[in-house]
Amino acid sequence: MGYKVAVVGATGNVGREMMDILSERGFPADEVVALASSRSKGKEVSYGDKTLKCQVLDHYDFSDVDFCLMSAGGTLSKEWSPKIAATGCIVIDNSSQWRYDERIPLIVPEVNAHVLDEWVKKKDRINIIANPNCSTAQLLVALKPLHDKATIKRIVVSTYQSVSGGGKAAMDELFHQTRAVFVADPIENNIFTKRIAFNVIPHIDSFMxxxxxxxxxxxxxxxxxxxxxxxxxxxxxxxxxxFVSHAEAVNIEFENPLSADEARDILREAPGCLVIDKREDGGYITPVEAAGEDATYISRIREDPTLENGLNIWVVSDNLRKGAALNTVQIAETLVNKGLVKPRSDA
Incomplete structure (x- = not known):
């Protein structure tokens, strides 16, 4: 028997990606259920070659669901994830609600899948696993193999994050503002603090x-x-x-020597990484090329002459996939492939 999977927030950007990725990767699901708020009841979403109608989260019984992929925001997750987890269903949450709770594992499978081995053994475990922030996920996929080799002391990260990280409304705002610039219409800011079209804003989330x-x-x-x-x-x-894909310029200081050539060879063999690093025009990846792809791309690998053991790298990935939906599905795949979770229907 296969698994039963529920996707909460199935009508959103990330929820739709989750549905697509479950199908694309052939996740062993006998049944996939699309869930959303009451205002989306009956709305149709795609799952492979099937069309599913959204059911209402408030009225759904999770007693026979194996995995709940949660992509509906922190407020909803705070209320619903513990309730769903209490039924025995494993919740993999894409919001920031549970990431910093010491009881909850925060997982990128290429980085720390081993944490799940001990987590499943805990008799008092909470059946919630957190998905990291989109920018962190791709960053750590690139850093983990380098850290294993030479031990990272310090990193300086500058992110260049797409508007899809702010949801559909943010994408719409970029589209409408861009069109307004060309036709000389008034430009309205509803989502961003300043105009985003033909601009960059050094401000994501609230100030501390x-x-x-x-x-x-x-x-x-x-x-x-x-x-x-x-x-x-x-x-x-x-x-x-x-619109889609985050990029990061990363400066890394290591405890031990690591040349650019060594780093390039390590990253070429690392899970989830794809090196595109030719020192010529166009010999690097940009957000447009990474959109719709699963890999974390690394380019511009070079030594930093200002540090004793320093490197610079350029990291790009589709934030809706590896930064969110793909990583969520990969966590479920890891639990299945390691034999850590069996279908409840088997019991």
Whole structure:
């Protein structure tokens, strides 16, 4: 028997990607259920060659569901994830609600899948697994194999994040503002604090007391939780007028020597990574090429002459896939492939 999977928030950007990825990767599901709020009841979403009608979350019985892929925001997750988890269903949550809870594992399978081996053995475990922030997920896929080889001491990250990280309304705002520029219409800001069309905004999420934004803090906290608490991290997160895919310029300081050639060879063999690094015109990846793809792309690998053991890299990935939907499905796949979760229908 296969698994039963529920996708909460199935009508959103990430929810739709989850449905697509479950089908594309052939996840062993006998049944997939699309769930949303009451206002989306009956709305149709695609799952492979099938069309599913959304059911209402409030009235759904999770007693026979194996995995709930949650992509409906932190407020809803705070209310519903514990209720769903209490039924025995494993919730894999894409919001920030549970990422920093010490009881909840925060997982990128290429980075720390081993954490799940111990988690499933806990008799008092909470059946919730957190998905990291989109910018952190792709960053750590690239950093983990380098950290294993030479031990990272410090990283300086500058992110160039697409508007899809802010949801459909943010994508619509970029579209409408861009069109308004060309036809000389008034430009309205509803989602962003400043105009996003033909502009960049060094402000994602709310400001904190130290001057950092919450988005920048997430990168720091999640890197320490998943990779190594001893790594020093500083980040500047910037929203750019790109629809899909986040890019990151990363400066890395290692404890031990690591040449650009060695790093390139390591990353070529690393899971989830794809190196495109030719020192010629166009010999690198950009957000447009990464959109719709599963890989975390690494380009511009070069030594930093200002540090004793320093490298610079350029990291690009589709934030709706590896940064959200794909990573969520991969967590479920990891639990299945390791034999850590059996279908409840078998019992």
């Amino acid at each position: 007391d130290d001057g950092s934004t919450k988005e920048e803090w997430k990168v720091v906290a999640e890197t320490k939780k998943m990779l190594d608490p001893k790594i020093k991290v500083t980040c500047t997160a910037v929203r750019v007028p790109v």
